Amino acid sequence: MEVVYGHPKSLKPIQTKYCPGCGHGAIHRLIAEAVDELGVQDRAIIMNPVGCSIWADLYFDFDSVQVPHGRTPAGATGVKRMRPDHLVICYQGDGDLAAIGTAEIVHAANRGEKFTTIFVNNAIYGMTGGQMAPTTLVGQKATTAPHGRDPDGAGMGYPIRVSEMLATLGGTKYIARGSVDSAINVRKTKHYIKRAFEAQLRGIGFTMVEILSPCPTNWQMSPPQAADWVASDMIPFYRLGEIKNELVEGGGA
């Protein structure tokens, strides 16, 4: 009998430490499925960032490199330049990518570094317990924005649409935004990830998939409520779809 759906080989069959309803687990699975389908488990390297996904090395059955907070794209640059035939996955949260590591992501993207960034946007700092992130929505509460994010009055600034910003840079060849709030969005996100990985393996420039991801614990919601909030509040601000696609399908660029 043919197995049509099973556990990805690249993901270890163990329970994760992630909270119920957290998006990291689903995103890990999508990455592992794409790695398996492309047959590159033995040449995949994940950069596991400082953030909740620091534990990525427990779950993925491929090599990993753990770097300082925000320096993930700099570390990925070093890894990919030494191992250009490997699939290098630069996994980052919104604090890692859009706050402390802003310089690193902008310049790696602009240099057209040939790795794929998976940008998990949960609009909050998960690991440190719910502080405001650069992507926190206006009015959204956080431990460091107890009355909600107030861009002008309290000088907290506006949520940053990182994908749109990076799309203006010459080195970026593929940028898409997906979400793991619903089955249909999960399927689309998988498609984006695979496209980005394929482009990386063909040696095209910088690729990134931003993924809107629920954080029920720090949003203080139940898992179903959190998934609904992604749809009702996040997606209208962070539009889904392919934001930049300069891939020449099937060939080099």
Add this chain to the structure above:
Amino acid sequence: MAEEKRLMKGNEAIGEAAIRAGCDAYFGYPITPQNELTAYMARYMLDSGRVFIQAESEIAAMSMVYGAAAAGGRAMTSSSSPGVSLKQEGISYACGADIPCVVVNVARAGPGLGGISPAQGDYFQSTRGGGHGDYYHIVLAPKSVQEAADLTYEAFGLAEKWRMPVMILADGLIGQMMEGVVLPAAVDPGARPDRPWCAGGRAGLAREANHVSSCILDPAGLEASVRARFERYERIAAERTRFEAVNVEKADLILVAYGTAARVCLGAIQAAAKEGLELGLFRPISLWPFPKDELARLAKAGKRFLTVEMSMGQMVEDVRLAVNGTVGGAVAAVDFFGRCGGVIPSEEEVLAEAKRIVDAMNASTAEPRSGSARR
């Protein structure tokens, strides 16, 4: 095998030595007085298909080094004092993840932006584990262009053997001056040690996945890993401590200095000899591990020490720790003379200070000198 002597700037000799040592990847950010080194690497590395990146910052450059070395490459970065402060984040991570790499500091005067003239104010930062956490790494201090090339060449192999960053602590004078240098032959890439621990190259899933990381959240596990590293430090101290000693057996007063300050001291020693005064020089080459045993031996033999630095006195603390308890606990056996801010002490002022101490030693022959050392 040996090549002809060439005239080179220290910065360029460091670059050429790194290339010959098989440096696969260089990452740097511009800063004076080491810019010739970054430019040298750009010229050679790009032309030969190796990796060169002018990074967006020293922070990023160091994490690029970390990534390239974690993936199995011989990786290097260079900078000067303010930039090396920024690299401390990545150096701490590299020490925690046991990643071999080479970091060059062509030091200038601080604190803050300070000045661009040569100084030795980064001794503490370099030798104490300049970032957060419990760690050390090898620090080598050249006194000449030749030695800068030789130590850089050797640093890559040392880093791999001991699984740690190796820092070359030069100063702006060593980086900028031109001297004759005979360069070592290029390393055979096939002769490099394996890196079975590195990320990548898991062809056919022949081994378990490798995880290069400094993260250990369980306190007992982290303590065990730090302790294992400290045992390694003991072995490094036993095997790799290096120094140069000049005229130390004859002289009663020994000047202790490294790098450019040691050159000044050599000049002072020669001037003293002309006046019939015997002075010695003890020059640590490995600042970490510090050659404390040899200093203690000399102290037990009744020697006095004058530490000369281009700072307000940093290495002098290590000299005092080394001789502490060996001369009846007389801390005053170690004097200090220093200039800072980019001012290089002159031979004349070092000699004058040495004479003052020798005169005092002769005046109080009966009892050991007391009181605190002059700063």
